Amino acid sequence: MRRLTTIALLVPLGIAASSVVLSSYWLTLVISVGINVLVCVGLCVMAGQAGIASFGQAAFVGVGAYATALLTTQGHLPPWVSLFASLGLTVAFAFVIGWITVRLSGHYLVLGTLGWSVGFYYVLANVPGLGGYDGISGLPQLFLMTGNDERIPFNVLVWALEAAVLLITINILDSGPGRAIRVVRSKAMAESFGIDTSRYKLAVFVLAATTAGLSGWLQAHFLRFVNPNPFNLNASVEYLFMSLIGGLSHFAGAVIGPFLVVVTKSLLQTNLASLVQTTGNYEIVAFGVVVLLLLHFAPNGVVSLLPGSLQLHSRLTGSAREALNSVEKPARGGVVLSAKGVSKYYGGLRALNEVSLDVGAAEVVALVGPNGAGKSTLFDLLSGLAEPSAGAVSLLGERVDGQSPRSIVKRGLARTFQHAQLNDDMTVLENVALGGHLRGNTSLISAALRLDRRKEAALLAEAALQIDRLRLTEVRDEKAGSLALGQQRIIEVARALMVDPVIVLLDEPAAGLRFAEKQALATVIDELRKRGVAVLVVEHDLDFVDQIADRVVVFDFGTKIAEGSVATVLNDPRVVEAYLGRPRSAA
Amino acid sequence: MNPTVALLLAQDGITNGIVFALLGVAILLVFLVTRVLFVVQGEFVVLGAVTLVQVQRGEVAGAAWLLMPLALLCLVLSAIQFVRERNSRLWSLQNGICLLALAIGLCATFYPPAGKSAWLQITTVVCLITPMGPLLYWTAFRNICRSSILTLLFAAMCVHYVLQGLMLPLFGPEGFRALPLVRGRIDFGGIWLSAQLIFMLCVFLLLTTALWLVFHHTLPGKALRAVSINRVGARLVGISSDIAGAAAFGLASLIGAVSGILIAPLSNVYYDSGFLLALKGFVGCVVGGLASFPLAALGALLTGLLDSFAAFYASALKDSIVFALLVPMLLYMSVTQISGRGEEAGE
Numbered sequence: 001m002r003r004l005t006t007i008a009l010l011v012p013l014g015i016a017a018s019s020v021v022l023s024s025y026w027l028t029l030v031i032s033v034g035i036n037v038l039v040c041v042g043l044c045v046m047a048g049q050a051g052i053a054s055f056g057q058a059a060f061v062g063v064g065a066y067a068t069a070l071l072t073t074q075g076h077l078p079p080w081v082s083l084f085a086s087l088g089l090t091v092a093f094a095f096v097i098g099w100i101t102v103r104l105s106g107h108y109l110v111l112g113t114l115g116w117s118v119g120f121y122y123v124l125a126n127v128p129g130l131g132g133y134d135g136i137s138g139l140p141q142l143f144l145m146t147g148n149d150e151r152i153p154f155n156v157l158v159w160a161l162e163a164a165v166l167l168i169t170i171n172i173l174d175s176g177p178g179r180a181i182r183v184v185r186s187k188a189m190a191e192s193f194g195i196d197t198s199r200y201k202l203a204v205f206v207l208a209a210t211t212a213g214l215s216g217w218l219q220a221h222f223l224r225f226v227n228p229n230p231f232n233l234n235a236s237v238e239y240l241f242m243s244l245i246g247g248l249s250h251f252a253g254a255v256i257g258p259f260l261v262v263v264t265k266s267l268l269q270t271n272l273a274s275l276v277q278t279t280g281n282y283e284i285v286a287f288g289v290v291v292l293l294l295l296h297f298a299p300n301g302v303v304s305l306l307p308g309s310l311q312l313h314s315r316l317t318g319s320a321r322e323a324l325n326s327v328e329k330p331a332r333g334g335v336v337l338s339a340k341g342v343s344k345y346y347g348g349l350r351a352l353n354e355v356s357l358d359v360g361a362a363e364v365v366a367l368v369g370p371n372g373a374g375k376s377t378l379f380d381l382l383s384g385l386a387e388p389s390a391g392a393v394s395l396l397g398e399r400v401d402g403q404s405p406r407s408i409v410k411r412g413l414a415r416t417f418q419h420a421q422l423n424d425d426m427t428v429l430e431n432v433a434l435g436g437h438l439r440g441n442t443s444l445i446s447a448a449l450r451l452d453r454r455k456e457a458a459l460l461a462e463a464a465l466q467i468d469r470l471r472l473t474e475v476r477d478e479k480a481g482s483l484a485l486g487q488q489r490i491i492e493v494a495r496a497l498m499v500d501p502v503i504v505l506l507d508e509p510a511a512g513l514r515f516a517e518k519q520a521l522a523t524v525i526d527e528l529r530k531r532g533v534a535v536l537v538v539e540h541d542l543d544f545v546d547q548i549a550d551r552v553v554v555f556d557f558g559t560k561i562a563e564g565s566v567a568t569v570l571n572d573p574r575v576v577e578a579y580l581g582r583p584r585s586a587a
Numbered sequence: 588m589n590p591t592v593a594l595l596l597a598q599d600g601i602t603n604g605i606v607f608a609l610l611g612v613a614i615l616l617v618f619l620v621t622r623v624l625f626v627v628q629g630e631f632v633v634l635g636a637v638t639l640v641q642v643q644r645g646e647v648a649g650a651a652w653l654l655m656p657l658a659l660l661c662l663v664l665s666a667i668q669f670v671r672e673r674n675s676r677l678w679s680l681q682n683g684i685c686l687l688a689l690a691i692g693l694c695a696t697f698y699p700p701a702g703k704s705a706w707l708q709i710t711t712v713v714c715l716i717t718p719m720g721p722l723l724y725w726t727a728f729r730n731i732c733r734s735s736i737l738t739l740l741f742a743a744m745c746v747h748y749v750l751q752g753l754m755l756p757l758f759g760p761e762g763f764r765a766l767p768l769v770r771g772r773i774d775f776g777g778i779w780l781s782a783q784l785i786f787m788l789c790v791f792l793l794l795t796t797a798l799w800l801v802f803h804h805t806l807p808g809k810a811l812r813a814v815s816i817n818r819v820g821a822r823l824v825g826i827s828s829d830i831a832g833a834a835a836f837g838l839a840s841l842i843g844a845v846s847g848i849l850i851a852p853l854s855n856v857y858y859d860s861g862f863l864l865a866l867k868g869f870v871g872c873v874v875g876g877l878a879s880f881p882l883a884a885l886g887a888l889l890t891g892l893l894d895s896f897a898a899f900y901a902s903a904l905k906d907s908i909v910f911a912l913l914v915p916m917l918l919y920m921s922v923t924q925i926s927g928r929g930e931e932a933g934e
Contacts, residue, residue: 053737100917108917110624110740111873115913118866122907237744244741281752288748295742296730 004310008166011255016159019152027151031222033262034158038215040243040254041165042208047240048248049173050204051185052102056113057239059120060209062231063090064216066124069136069226079142079221083214090213091206098205103198117233124228135227142221158218162255165211168448169251174314175447175456179434182423188385189421191405193414193499194438203444245294247301249425250312256302264290313427315477316460324439324462326500327412329532330361330396336503336534337382337413342391342401344377344558351377353558354391359503364525364535366545366566369555370578375538376418377558379505382536383415384408396502410438414499416492418507418538424481428472431480431491433463435498466494469527471520486512490521497524503534510544522548542570554578596895598784602853604891605791606632608884609846610868611875612795613839615883619815620835623728623739628868629861630750631716631840635847636856637754638712640763648695649757650715653750655692657722658685664726680830681725688718705768713844720840721833732832747862754858762855768848787849794845795884798838811835867894867909874916 015030022030039057047053064086071082101112125133143153172178181204183190184197191197220226229235238261246257268283298304330336337359344352352374359365367375380386382393384405393401395411414435422431433440440459442452467476470490475483480491489509496504506525510518518541525535525548539545545552546566554562554569556578562569569575610628617625638650662685691714700711727746731738769782801808814821814831822828850856871887890909897908 047737100914104917108873110736111869111913112917114866115870115910115917119907119910122904126903126907241741241744244738281755284748285752288745288752292727292742292745292749295734295738295745299731299734299738 004312005170008170009163012159012163016156019155027155029266031155031158033259034162035215035219036242036258037162037255039212039239040258041169041251042211043239043243044248044251044254045169046204046208049182050201052201053110054113055110055236056117057212058231058235059117060090060212061216063093064213065220065226068217068220069139072140073136073138079140083217086217087210087213090209094206094209098202102201102205117236121228121232135225137225139220139224171448171450173312175452176440176442177444177447179430180437186421192383192409193435194406194409241291245301247303249300250303253301253303314430316464317457322458324458329502332362334361336361338394340392342381342388344381345389350558355560359534359536361534362529362532364529364549366549366552367538368552373555374558375555379507383413412502414496414501415505416496416507420488420492422480422488422491426480427477428480428491429463429476432466432494432498433459435495436462463498466497470494470524506537508538510539510541518544596899600892600895602784602787603894604888605787606846606850607868607871607891608887609842610864611871611883611887612880613842614868615872617835617839620811621832622736623743626743626865627746628839628843629865631843632847632864633856633861635712635716635844636851637758637763638715639848639851640765642700642708642711643766647699648715651692651695654688654715654719658688661685661722661726684718684721709848712848716844717841720836724833724836751859758858762857764855765851767852870913874912
């Protein structure tokens with residue numbers, strides 16, 4: 001981690017320092033690499049981590065460039081003042097565009113940003129006062145120097161900014177908000193742990209646009225004129241290409257990609273024309289073929305060649321000086337969760353039919369029933385992922401049905417998912433720490449400025465504690481995707497416990513576990529009961545249920561058919577019928 | 588604006604809309620079956636139009652010079668696969684189509700169709716363009732067909748770059764305009780409609796009906812629909828995703844060739860006209876919801892009408908206006924997805 005930060009600072013600063021020795025050709029090239037890198041860093045975080053593939057980055061570069069062009073040529077402001085206007089205007093645009101588009105998923109998001117990109121280009125070219133296709137020229141220099149040596153301080157400025165942006169990127173990714181950004185793609189899961197996915201997506205979108213706007217400001221004052229062409233759709237696509245070639249999974253790809261593309265293109269442009277001896281843009285053909293080959297043979301980009309030690313993962317740091325706050329658990333005997341007459345219809349299908357259920361403090365209730373009996377549907381209704389068609393759900397005496405998963409988890413209800421929903425590229429520690437999102441909550445800004453370290457240490461320490469408790473210590477720093485399915489379920493349990501819940505909903509936690517692992521899980525559930533936490537668990541393994549549960553509720557076809565102690569329920573004729581079928585009537 | 592101008596604009600809009608609708612249908616088909624957002628569809632239209640002009644002029648069709656290397660490349664890849672994996676067959680649908688494409692290319696080069704028969708010209712264009720779809724699928728998409736939508740889109744962008752980069756030296760920067768295939772106007776109770784418009788409408792209805800019949804009443808068509816609904820499920824019941832992908836691309840290139848033939852007599856087609864055409868086809872699809880074929884076609888017609896009326900009122904901003912059509916649609920989608928719940932596509 002420290003090593004990664006050092007490299008991320010030394011490389012740009014080294015490039016900045018090298019301006020003195022670079023030849024004129026390479027100096028220009030390195031500056032234009034730097035201007036592209038700024039856009040790609042934002043794009044890499046946005047597309048690679050948050051899964052928002054934007055086809056409109058060049059348009060944001062354009063906003064930044066045109067803002068400074070107008071203000072410095074017509075408003076006669078110094079460029080250092082118009083920088084703030086460039087950034088402010090980009091942020092404003094990004095808020096509006098982002099508010100519409102980031103909530104959309106998949107191809108709609110692509111199309112939304114694509115439409116913005118194309119539309120913006122024609123607006124730039126046709127709105128009077130922006131200079132049409134010729135654009136605006138005569139922008140002032142940033143550094144008042146004679147001759148063309150302005151490029152040396154310019155290069156220093158570009159790469160110093162680069163170092164700052166990379167540092168902020170690392171700080172954000174290695175924090176609570178950073179982990180939240182990495183899981184916004186799994187919306188249902190993220191919202192169940194209190195992460196406002198729309199807000200984080202919008203924040204990432206605005207941040208990425210800000211780096212693009214900064215790049216636009218630099219580009220405008222480097223070239224000292226602006227026209228609409230560098231901000232069209234093709235340019236947006238090219239930024240994505242650069243990031244993809246470098247690799248979206250690691251922010252280093254945002255430096256490597258532009259470097260490769262800009263240098264290769266420049267070499268192709270100078271050499272290919274003499275090689276082929278005909279006119280025509282063969283460099284675009286060569287570019288297409290090369291990228292196509294890359295997509296086939298190195299689909300994760302150049303960064304997939306980086307060693308594992310350079311991966312960005314949060315690690316446990318020493319001992320935490322403070323502990324996370326924890327809420328008082330309700331008194332034994334009180335009702336924690338209560339469902340009354342809850343039904344759920346999907347069209348004509350009755351998934352749940354007037355189910356009533358109470359779970360008391362320090363009580364372990366098991367839900368059993370054949371597949372399709374409505375157990376997971378009930379979990380979704382209780383945790384807010386679905387809204388009941390009829391009936392009431394209350395948590396600690398307050399109605400919660402119809403509320404969002406975020407407000408329900410705030411009241412202390414945590415859950416696991418039947419199909420483990422972990423981020424495969426995050427370590428076990430990071431995945432578990434995600435569960436404490438609400439408890440260790442810090443803002444993006446304090447994360448960017450490293451003001452969150454004490455909270456972060458406490459959060460990671462607590463996560464490590466849960467990991468130890470569930471006997472996952474050995475795999476703490478492994479990627480979650482590399483573990484067996486049974487272990488992934490246990491990680492889900494640990495993550496749910498990070499919420500500091502008053503009630504936990506466990507969806508088939510013991511499926512795929514070995515005997516010893518089941519015993520460990522049973523011990524943890526027992527500990528929870530002793531601490532006053534209520535547990536509602538769906539499970540098929542009846543021996544396990546017998547071992548942990550105070551009470552069993554049996555479902556079939558969306559209806560509760562039996563309730564009571566394990567022994568009485570298993571002998572109930574309706575339960576036998578649901579599981580084994582009706583006995584043939586004695587002849 | 589007087590009624591005559593409005594009528595002209597409407598006619599123009601409908602002809603545009605038909606082309607956008609054909610583009611939209613093809614793009615949607617390819618997307619549903621293979622998840623590729625097929626920006627290359629516009630190039631098929633351009634190739635179809637330019638080839639028609641070249642055939643009418645009695646020149647050698649430049650498309651043959653794209654088709655033959657592509658077929659050779661595909662054969663080479665298949666040979667490499669044959670050497671590396673012993674279990675692949677030497678005689679396959681893929682190799683058969685490659686050889687057929689080579690034969691068509693050679694035929695078109697050495698025996699360019701002579702005479703003024705419109706049917707011969709149309710057949711030549713369709714035969715030259717249609718094989719490109721499956722060939723492109725096998726060379727550029729098959730081996731990465733399980734990647735993310737984003738990766739597939741990038742592959743499509745690369746193919747678009749390569750094709751457009753090759754079409755400039757092949758066809759030059761000039762515009763191409765074909766001689767009309769049908770001439771004259773028809774009087775509908777005082778309203779004169781150009782015969783070309785009637786012809787386009789007929790072809791459009793014929794093609795969409797044929798597609799509907801294929802998808803609903805033939806086994807291969809139903810198989811394609813099955814793949815578009817659930818890829819894994821279709822594979823489990825023995826539908827080859829390889830052949831399904833090639834078939835979707837083949838249908839797309841066929842539709843592209845037909846659209847090219849339809850658009851060629853109406854406007855100048857340049858080597859780079861394809862991308863914007865494809866984007867407008869996309870817009871049509873999105874306005875129609877990107878799920879249903881009739882809605883996509885309807886959305887495309889709307890896009891065409893808007894395109895033509897916007898060109899009259901604010902010609903410089905016409906493309907911005909067309910893309911602004913996306914805003915209400917996306918806004919609606921955005922607002923309906925606001926609540927914290929709802930199923931995520933999980934892509």
